[in-house]
């Protein structure tokens with residue numbers, strides 16, 4: 001299962017994008033993080049990186 005991003009909670013800091021080892025995360029047009037479900041390998045690295053706990057696994 002790919003991670004779930006709470007778009008309302010995301011503050012658009014971009015921290016999660018840099019830690020993803022497979023490049024599954026990017027910033028969408030609204031400045032929020034988006035996860036490419038087909039790319040995410042569910043490693044969990046991004047979950048603890050988010051300062052507002054917007055990413056859940």
Ligand code: SF4
Nearest residue numbers: 020040041043044046
């Ligand atoms: S769980 Fe891992 S692979 Fe999936 S988006 Fe987060 S850092 Fe990337």
Ligand code: SF4
Nearest residue numbers: 010011013014016050
């Ligand atoms: S680390 Fe959290 S707040 Fe920052 S862009 Fe990613 S999901 Fe949004």
